[in-house]
Amino acid sequence: MKIPSKKQCMNFKTRKIKVRYSETDQMGIVHHSNYLKFFELARIEWLDDLGMPYDEIENNNIILPVVKCDIHFLSPLKFGDLFYVIVYCTKQPMSSIEFKYEICLSKNNKIITRGNTKLAFLNSNSMKPIRCPDIIGDLFLKV
Numbered sequence: 001m002k003i004p005s006k007k008q009c010m011n012f013k014t015r016k017i018k019v020r021y022s023e024t025d026q027m028g029i030v031h032h033s034n035y036l037k038f039f040e041l042a043r044i045e046w047l048d049d050l051g052m053p054y055d056e057i058e059n060n061n062i063i064l065p066v067v068k069c070d071i072h073f074l075s076p077l078k079f080g081d082l083f084y085v086i087v088y089c090t091k092q093p094m095s096s097i098e099f100k101y102e103i104c105l106s107k108n109n110k111i112i113t114r115g116n117t118k119l120a121f122l123n124s125n126s127m128k129p130i131r132c133p134d135i136i137g138d139l140f141l142k143v
Helices: 034-049 054-059 134-141
Strands: 010-013 066-073 082-089 096-105 111-120
Touching (some): 034 111
Antiparallel strands (some): 010 082, 066 111, 082 096
């Protein structure tokens, strides 16, 4: 998949990540549950890069639970592999925000996993859905 231009959407590439032994299963490949953690790491790094650390979001009584996810495994990650995650946010958030991901091997830039998540905006006090707060929505105006 070609990375869309910043005019088309917001996208971010993480630093290189090395697969740890504890992330693998008995077969020596990364356990499927860890891919959602890699997606989360990419979202957090993306927000940090935009100058909006997640703790600042939570300090504004906003939480972002994952309400939907999908992962398509193309090739396995193994212990010691170096990889990075590209995260895309392709549309203006409303009451939720949607992300697409590509996990790529660093050595050859091969895409090995694709996925997406949808996160809802909730008020952390009432646990009720809210519209996308300006502190996040305004980030999309800077693109």
